[in-house]
Amino acid sequence: MSVSYPNLRMRRTRASQWSRALHRENILTPADLIWPLFVTSGAGVEEPIATLPGVSRWSVDGIAQRAQEAAAMGIPCVALFPNTPADRRSDDGAEALNPDNLMCQAIKAIRDACGSDIGILTDVALDPYTSHGQDGLVDDGGYVVNDDTVAVLVDQALNQAEAGADIIAPSDMMDGRVRAIRMALEMNGHPNVQIMSYAAKYASAFYGPFRDAVGSRGLLKGDKKTYQMDPANGDEALREVALDIAEGADSVMVKPGLPYLDIVRRVKERFEVPVFAYQVSGEYAMIEAAVAAGAGDRDALVLETLLAFKRAGCSGVLSYHAFHAARLLGG
DSSP states (O other): OOOOTTTOOTTGGGSSHHHHHHTOSOOOOGGGEEEEEEEOSSSSOEEEOTTSTTOEEEOHHHHHHHHHHHHHTTOOEEEEEEOOOGGGOBTTOGGGGOTTSHHHHHHHHHHHHHTTSSEEEEEEOSTTTBSSOOSSOBOTTSOBOSHHHHHHHHHHHHHHHHHTOSEEEEOSOOTTHHHHHHHHHHHTTOTTOEEEEEEEEBOOGGGHHHHHHTTOTTTOOSOSTTTSBOTTOSHHHHHHHHHHHHHTOSEEEEESSGGGHHHHHHHHHHHOSOEEEEEOHHHHHHHHHHHHTTSSOHHHHHHHHHHHHHHHTOSEEEETTHHHHHHHTTO
């Protein structure tokens, strides 16, 4: 059917607010958001992160309070990342297996404070715990070894599940880790713990402020290009996602966010599974820099970028702006 002007005026449905709301194809709500939080040691501690203006590291008690605030705003899940003290970092990342590490303390504190009112997503990778800043174990030549790393990641995932994590999110990009973690969860009494796989995680220039937040930037030796994906590749992302789904991932993630919306759309259309995106630290920092320079309005920029993820096919978004966005959305 061919319709042309003036029988069809595309502006008719845009002429009033009620009509724009009626015809809106995608809606953003606080339930679409996951709020990443950084855990640090001590009590009553808030440490602002210079490269992430408006974002802080919180001690465990503060993390529990932030989780309560998130639940009250209608945010369904928080994501935890520890800033492990230097004296607890080692080449083998053994602190990741400590049942009293910062991650496990924070999980338990949130559970005590919030009960089941909010989900807890936990990062599985060794970079917050290693003295060399890599996501896994390193051989004498500096190469991150796969299978030995996976064995440690399994124990790390079980440690977090035992503490009360709801979603295990392996961000390491080792081959085969989703299957190994899924089997371990099943065999150790955690069949309902979800896996949200960082299935398409790119070796991106947008991660710098995050590495400041978890204290690994100054430690990182080399780069992560032997395991994180080449930004030039799209078809490869579909292969990665297919493998993780087959291995037992309940949902998959694309990271970073806005520069990879084409990957989000392709994954959603190909696999019809829950797809999440991580609006990473560099993306957050760019918005804040634009606001500081007077180049844009924070509220409008935040909501427009988050809506772009929904339009591309995301079930939800991890964003450092999550709490601010939830407030704007009436949470």
